[in-house]
Amino acid sequence: MIAHPGSEVRVLIRSRPTANFAQELIEYLPDGQTVSVHQRKDSRKGVVNNQLSSWSFRLDGVLHDVSQEEVYGRVGRGVVLGALEGYNGTVMCFGQTGAGKTYTMTGATESYKQRGIIPRALQEVFREVEQRSDHAFSVHLSFLEIYNETLVDLLASVRGCPGVGPGGMAVVEEAGGGVSVRGLSLHPVHSEEAALNLLFEGEMNRIIGAHALNKHSSRSHCILTVHIESRSRTLSDAKYVTSKLNLVDLAGSERLGKTGSGGQVLKEAMYINKSLSFLEQAILALADRRRDHIPFRQTKLTHALKDSLGGNCNTVLVANIYGEASQIEETLSTLRFASRMKCVQMDPVVNEHTDPVLQVRKLEKEIQLLKQELSIHNTLANRMGMSYDTLSETQVAEIQSQVRMYLEGSLDEINFGICVKCCVLNRQQEQKVKDQLCQNYTLVEKAQSTAGSTAAKVSLCLMLGPVATKMVLLQTSCICQWGICLYCLSRRVNCKPVLIFRNVDLHDPQSQEPQGPQEPLRTEYTHTYVPLYNICPVYYTCYSMHRSNMSDLMFLPSSSPPPKAEAFEDFKAERGSEINRILKENKVVLLERRARLRELTEGVNTAKREIDSTSTALHQWRDKRQSQGMGAKNLLDEAELSLALRLRELKTQYRQQYEELRGTKAEVSYCQHLVDQCRTRLLNEFESWYNESFLIPEEVQAMLRSGGPIRPGLVPVYKALEEDEQEHFERLRYELLADSPSAISFYNAQNRTVQRVSLAHTNTLSLWGMNV
Numbered sequence: 001m002i003a004h005p006g007s008e009v010r011v012l013i014r015s016r017p018t019a020n021f022a023q024e025l026i027e028y029l030p031d032g033q034t035v036s037v038h039q040r041k042d043s044r045k046g047v048v049n050n051q052l053s054s055w056s057f058r059l060d061g062v063l064h065d066v067s068q069e070e071v072y073g074r075v076g077r078g079v080v081l082g083a084l085e086g087y088n089g090t091v092m093c094f095g096q097t098g099a100g101k102t103y104t105m106t107g108a109t110e111s112y113k114q115r116g117i118i119p120r121a122l123q124e125v126f127r128e129v130e131q132r133s134d135h136a137f138s139v140h141l142s143f144l145e146i147y148n149e150t151l152v153d154l155l156a157s158v159r160g161c162p163g164v165g166p167g168g169m170a171v172v173e174e175a176g177g178g179v180s181v182r183g184l185s186l187h188p189v190h191s192e193e194a195a196l197n198l199l200f201e202g203e204m205n206r207i208i209g210a211h212a213l214n215k216h217s218s219r220s221h222c223i224l225t226v227h228i229e230s231r232s233r234t235l236s237d238a239k240y241v242t243s244k245l246n247l248v249d250l251a252g253s254e255r256l257g258k259t260g261s262g263g264q265v266l267k268e269a270m271y272i273n274k275s276l277s278f279l280e281q282a283i284l285a286l287a288d289r290r291r292d293h294i295p296f297r298q299t300k301l302t303h304a305l306k307d308s309l310g311g312n313c314n315t316v317l318v319a320n321i322y323g324e325a326s327q328i329e330e331t332l333s334t335l336r337f338a339s340r341m342k343c344v345q346m347d348p349v350v351n352e353h354t355d356p357v358l359q360v361r362k363l364e365k366e367i368q369l370l371k372q373e374l375s376i377h378n379t380l381a382n383r384m385g386m387s388y389d390t391l392s393e394t395q396v397a398e399i400q401s402q403v404r405m406y407l408e409g410s411l412d413e414i415n416f417g418i419c420v421k422c423c424v425l426n427r428q429q430e431q432k433v434k435d436q437l438c439q440n441y442t443l444v445e446k447a448q449s450t451a452g453s454t455a456a457k458v459s460l461c462l463m464l465g466p467v468a469t470k471m472v473l474l475q476t477s478c479i480c481q482w483g484i485c486l487y488c489l490s491r492r493v494n495c496k497p498v499l500i501f502r503n504v505d506l507h508d509p510q511s512q513e514p515q516g517p518q519e520p521l522r523t524e525y526t527h528t529y530v531p532l533y534n535i536c537p538v539y540y541t542c543y544s545m546h547r548s549n550m551s552d553l554m555f556l557p558s559s560s561p562p563p564k565a566e567a568f569e570d571f572k573a574e575r576g577s578e579i580n581r582i583l584k585e586n587k588v589v590l591l592e593r594r595a596r597l598r599e600l601t602e603g604v605n606t607a608k609r610e611i612d613s614t615s616t617a618l619h620q621w622r623d624k625r626q627s628q629g630m631g632a633k634n635l636l637d638e639a640e641l642s643l644a645l646r647l648r649e650l651k652t653q654y655r656q657q658y659e660e661l662r663g664t665k666a667e668v669s670y671c672q673h674l675v676d677q678c679r680t681r682l683l684n685e686f687e688s689w690y691n692e693s694f695l696i697p698e699e700v701q702a703m704l705r706s707g708g709p710i711r712p713g714l715v716p717v718y719k720a721l722e723e724d725e726q727e728h729f730e731r732l733r734y735e736l737l738a739d740s741p742s743a744i745s746f747y748n749a750q751n752r753t754v755q756r757v758s759l760a761h762t763n764t765l766s767l768w769g770m771n772v
């Protein structure tokens, strides 16, 4: 929902669930929008009659006992959709410490169901990006932390991050009233999973402290910003829109006495309270329409939020409260802030820009067209002696000769002036290419193909490069059953490939030209197969060409998609090499730890047996002494002493070994966990790579089914991987997850975070000289 210009900031209350909810003091009215608060007059302030004071706050909604999903639906969705349309948006949580701000914004990172507004927003952004194929989106993320008045880049630890320049980080004003943070890294993201990775990475870097009201209290303000740029693919327009979606988790205000803070935590609390009180002042000024100066620059927080609080922004505030009687003063103060925020006006407008390069290109095209039109007018006005009548035989012959020379390569450009009978020419060119192709290859029009035969279903909609070189390209490139490998193509012919499809737009994978309505081609030149089946009825594969290094064009037998087992080997060697390497390393560590565990178990068992036998021997000796009345009752003889000492020594050994055994067991299960995660990851990436590269549409599958016994997709991956029990379990878990595909990115990103932590952990152990 996008706010109308002049409407106020939306404010909703969310209360943290508690068994001690102060029903007599806090009342949610049935309209779902009003909260009444009653407070006993404080006897310490001289009033002793125990009277109640009451306040009523009417806001935009009360979120009491509601799921994370509903919170996202009522708070975040509208702002996110607005951002995709080009409106700036801000979702911000405010409230006392421990009231549930982080839970609302980020949620529980270990549970998909309890994920908060930020992961849901990222999911929605990429879901929409995928669906709105008529627009090309570019999405970047930045993650800023403000800790004790210092700006911190939470994503500075990400690989390849440029790092902060010499001037350090600073909030800077931009032309047009916006602000940005100099030195804050901006990360391009192409998928939900990549975005979640960054979120989890940043969350791990946040500064968290513990105090009496919250064991995991965020000691800083955090702003995750999603920068979105969108350009229409259908309109060759120089216009594009941008937006910033700010997701803000403020540190909690706290009464120092209550949190029992001291030392560093006290210092942090003072900074937090100070910046929040400046935020209140800024909000007060914004809410007062007569004020023309807003004190944004008083703290880093207000300065960084300058363009996110009302104004050209779709802003929603969640006021988090903790409804226990002991927190009533903080609840009141949060509600007062919320109702002030509600008076702040918004004026959101779409951030539209014009791309100067495209604009120039567009104008050049227009000039070209105008020139051509002029030429027609000149001709019509008999100013140039040109004719646009039906072409004479000589003219047609001239054109045909140019086309022939062009195809042979002896002419670089065909110059027919303006679009003379271009349809005829196209058909002639097409026929020409077709004829030449037919000399070398069997070309079967799609309609004429018989079931079971997938060879060469070419309807000549595929051409490569400029027409003059296309024959060469066709003969040397990897055009195969499943697609074209752009990598091989560009390597072999040493030129930029251009694909031309009949009935679809011209598509140059390296340019920003608008693309056709079909699936966009990939420009990643590392054995990337471009699926063509969505675009035209050409089905080839170059898979076996890679394997046999054949250089000539060859059509493969009909049922030759790569078996999964083979493809998996290739995948492990190339695209999946990194994760495979980590998997192998983790397996080595796991094996070592398991071996050590076996040794220790044997040691512990032996020690136990020895303890038992020594203890029995000792008892027997004592019994014997007693029965024979040997020696003084409280004195040990030499044999008994030696047995007792041995027993003590064995018990000490046993305890030590048992401790080590326990530690090693924990390590084994941790390593096992890592191995499982890597394996899942490897399988998952392989599956999507395989599907992307080789998956074939229904109609072709039907044709293949009538062929031989091996079919793509029918070789279970676990066979290819010689699945053991653990793997089988993991696969089943994964299949279950597949029922809720939207959770996969979340868990993948989470796994990756765990993996990073574990790698750091392993490195630390190695530093300590441990053989892990």
Ligand SMILES: Nc1ncnc2c1ncn2[C@@H]1O[C@H](COP(=O)(O)OP(=O)(O)OP(=O)(O)O)[C@@H](O)[C@H]1O
Binding pocket: 015, 016, 017, 095, 096, 097, 098, 099, 100, 101, 102, 103, 104, 214, 216, 217, 218, 219, 250, 251, 252, 253, 320
């Ligand atoms: N709606 C809720 N449902 C379940 N648990 C919640 C909810 N709100 C908060 N909690 C729990 O309350 C605790 C405190 O919440 P959280 O850390 O989000 O508070 P906070 O306002 O961010 O605190 P601080 O400002 O100190 O960081 C957490 O353990 C969180 O899981």
